[in-house]
Amino acid sequence: AIYIGNSVGSRHTLRTHTRSLCRTAARAASQRTPPWFVSPSDRHALVQALALSFLLFARCGAQSRRFSQILHMSLANLMTIASFPIRRAQLQPQLCAGLMVRTPFLSTCTRTAYFSRRLMASSIHMGSPVPKSDAAVVRAALGKGAPIVDVRAADSSEAIDGTMTMVQGSISAPFDMATGQLPTEALPEDKAATLVVHCKVGGRAGKAAAYLQSIGYTDVVNGGGPAESDVFPVFGERIHKHDFETVSITQLFDGPKPQGGGSATYTYILADSKTKEAIIIDPVLEQVDRDLEVISSQGLTLTQALNTHCHADHITGTGELKKRVGGLRSAISAASGAKADVMLKEGESICWSDGRPLLRVLSTPGHTNGCVSFVCEPLGAVFTGDVLLIGGCGRTDFQEGSAADLYDSVHNKLFTLPDDTIVYPAHDYKGRLRSTIKTEKITNPRLAKSKEEFAQIMANLNLPYPAQIDRALPANLVCGC
Known part of the structure; x- marks a missing residue:
């Protein structure tokens, strides 16, 4: 039917069929338990029929507003009740490809296109999870040098009895349970390469492995997780553990506009389990409401707001936080030239209100002349700002930046920290959450x-003028006020 002739009669027939089907699906979905919606085969048929209807809609070029509303409603209702496993094989390959190709056709029906993509995500990615592999299989994969993919979050939400267990050299690629996807930009381009995926127990790893198989990876191994004892011990000496109980950490991300500020900034909230006092690192103006909501939901009291440097890609949220949180103190490097309540210097400690030290200040200029990193010994972590990123570093061509200084800061300060120190950067553009000193x-x-090679790389980046610098820098020099 998709390739039928373009006669008026044919188009009319297709429109009539599609409109009728969508109305029927919408009515059935609104009933929640329609009588004919009783078996897996019927469910699969419905998904295929709606996907086909979408294609017919695109093929016919139907631009009726009411028609698009009906299709949108049927797809939306289907997504509400479509929590059932469907494998890619149960949808004709040409249908999958056609649906994806024709989605841009609907320039006036963006919400319909959105739900069609959600439908395809459900159809393709909600298949049967890959079961946890035997220890021998995981050991063999590791013996071949298979990359390890950690699909967990990188904060205290993943700790087990207060302990965060990680695998040295693993790639951070968090699996999103809502979309059934994970970022793949940092994974090997060779889809025939073996991958070992792990999470906390093995459940998310199985779903992540199924997703990776659906996009072409042919050899994906479910490596379980630290909450089980059958498989995970195979990782052996690569395992390193961190105390996430004494100090808890919440990692937050500034996503694209309009929901976020579009800066791809990581903000960190550190909390003392004893006093419920909290410190925030690198807050973003557009995310102040979110940050305060997270702090409130955890029953915390925010006392300090720190910035790793005077940012050029976003306005700090520190000024707005100070307006809304009584007694909040701001801090930034004295070398930054910016204003704050506390001006930080090399070797100083940032302490809780009762005097217990939490962070040690390292002067790490290079991205800007006022960059600092914060070493948190209780967590076994370092917050590196823009100086050291995951598989990269900040640019050095503005704000008194210096490639030579950045190289020295990283090699003489950061790379002298213990190998298993967790690296928490201020940004990542490939969906990764953390790294380690050894990995970097x-x-x-x-x-x-070498230093000479690094200087040459930085000199030839040819990066554009920072889009937000003229707005962000003046504001950040006065604490975002």
């Missing part, structure tokens, strides 16, 4: 090179 020393494509 070995694999960072810029900083694992």
Whole structure:
């Protein structure tokens, strides 16, 4: 039917069929338990029929507003009740491809296109999870040098009895249960390469492995997680553990506009389990409401707001936080030239209100002349700002930046920290959440090179003028006020 002739009669027939089907699906979905919606085969048929209807709609070029509303409603209702497993094989390959190709056709029906993509995500990615592999299989994969993919979040939500267990050298690629997807930009381009995926127990790893198989990876192994004892011990000496109980950490991300500020900034909230006092690192103006909601939901009291440097890609949320949180103190490097309540210097400690130290200040200029990193020994982590990123580093061509200084800061300060120190950067553009000092020393494509090679790389980046600098920098020099 998709390739039928373009006669008026044919188009009319297709429109009539599609409109009728969509109305029927909408009515049935609104009933929640329609009588004919009783078996998996019927469910699969409904998905295929709606996907086909979408294609017919695109093929016919139907632009009726009411027609698009009906289709949108049927797809939306289907997504509400479509929590059932459907494998890619149960949808004709040409149908999958056609649906994706024709989605842009609906320039006037963006919400319909959105739900069609959600439908395809449900159809393709909600298949049967890959079961946890035997220890021997995981051991063999690791023996071949298979990359390890950690699909968990990187904060205290993943700790087990207060302990966060990680695998040295693993790639952070968090699995999104809502969409059934994970970021793949940092994964090997060779889809025939073996991957070992792990989470906390093995459940998310199984779903993530199924997703990776659906997009072409042919050899994906479910490596379980630290909450089980059958498989995970195979990772052996690569395992390192961190105390996330004494100090808890929440990692938040500034996503694209209009929901966020579009800066791809990571904000960190550190909390003392004893006093419920909290410190925030690198807040973003557009995310102040979110940050305060998270702090309130955890029963915390925010006392300090820190910035790793004077940012050029967003306005800090520190000024707005100070207006809304009584007694909040701001802090930034004295070398930054910006204003704050506390001006930080090399070797100083940032303490809780009762005097217990939490963070140690490292002066790490290079991205700007006022960059600092915060070492948190209770967590076994370092917050590196823009100086050291995952597989990269911040640019050095503005705000008194210096490639030579950045290289020295990383090699003489950060790379001297313990190998299993968790690296929490201020940004990542590939969906990764964290790294380790050892991983960056070995694999960072810029900083694992000689100083001369690094300087040449930085000199030839040819990056555009920062889009937000004229707005952000003046505001951040006065604490975002």
